[in-house]
Amino acid sequence: VTGGLMVLLAFLFDELCVRRKPLEVDRVLAARSPLSVMATDASTGGRAVLRDFASGRELLDAMRAGATMPIVAGDPATYRTGRYFDASLIEPIPVPTAEGEGHTHILALLTRTGVMRSHPSAFDTWYVSPRLRKLSPALATQYMNGARPYSALISCLEGGKGPRGQAAVVCV
Numbered sequence: 504v505t506g507g508l509m510v511l512l513a514f515l516f517d518e519l520c521v522r523r524k525p526l527e528v529d530r531v532l533a534a535r536s537p538l539s540v541m542a543t544d545a546s547t548g549g550r551a552v553l554r555d556f557a558s559g560r561e562l563l564d565a566m567r568a569g570a571t572m573p574i575v576a577g578d579p580a581t582y583r584t585g586r587y588f589d590a591s592l593i594e595p596i597p598v599p600t601a602e603g604e605g606h607t608h609i610l611a612l613l614t615r616t617g618v619m620r621s622h623p624s625a626f627d628t629w630y631v632s633p634r635l636r637k638l639s640p641a642l643a644t645q646y647m648n649g650a651r652p653y654s655a656l657i658s659c660l661e662g663g664k665g666p667r668g669q670a671a672v673v674c675v
Contacts, residue, residue, distance in 0.1 A: 508576060508577050509576070510575045510576040511576075512567050512570060512577075515567075515570075516563050516566065516567045520563060520566075521563070526563070528559030528563065531559075531562060532556060532558075532559065538554070538556075538562070539552050539553065539554045540552075540553040540554070540568070540569040541553075541590035541594060541597045542565075542568045542569040542582070542587035542588065542589070542590050543589065543590055543591075543592040543594075543642070544585060545586040545638065545642070546585070546586060548592075548593070548641040548642050548645060549593065550590075550593045550600065551585065551587060551590075552600060553569065564580070564582050565582050567580050567582075568580040568581070568582040568585075568587035569587065570589055571587065571589055572588070572589045573589065573631060573634075573635045573638075573642070574630070574634045576589075578638075579638070588642070591649075592642055592646055592649070593645065595649065595653050596611055596613065596653075596657075598656065598660060598666065598670070598672060599656070599665065599667075601670065602665035602666065602669055602670040603667070606670055607670050608670065608671050609670050609671070609673070610672075610675065611660060611672055612675050613675065616657065616661075616674070619649070619650040619653050620650060621650055622650070623647050627646070627647065632647050660674050661674065
């Protein structure tokens, strides 16, 4: 099949998290430590912190919004009244937001370490960027220039501190 999505978030959030291996959303909602989901606002290109979920479905919708990788997972996901992409466009590791909200001890779970390559891949250059540019030129520019800020943040975190120097950070 051609022309379909490369990443099927519907499978993750509708099939796996609801049917096959249900996420205990009631426990998440009732937890003493509230969950915040990071996303990128597709209309402004800014950081969005999604929280105060009214139901398990709303929590799953927020998680889906925060995981919608540009282009490969489709159009921006709708959550409440906004449209969102994956948080990695604006803040690939949400330590700056956590530190800005006053958290003093942060555990960062990383999927990779070290610096990113300094130039975007051919896939990003020729497939993702042109399509993202049609939706938002500003987001496309952010996407294509993400290596330097990411690498700077990783260097900071490897030193055990947040970017403001106020939070202790442990990376796993």
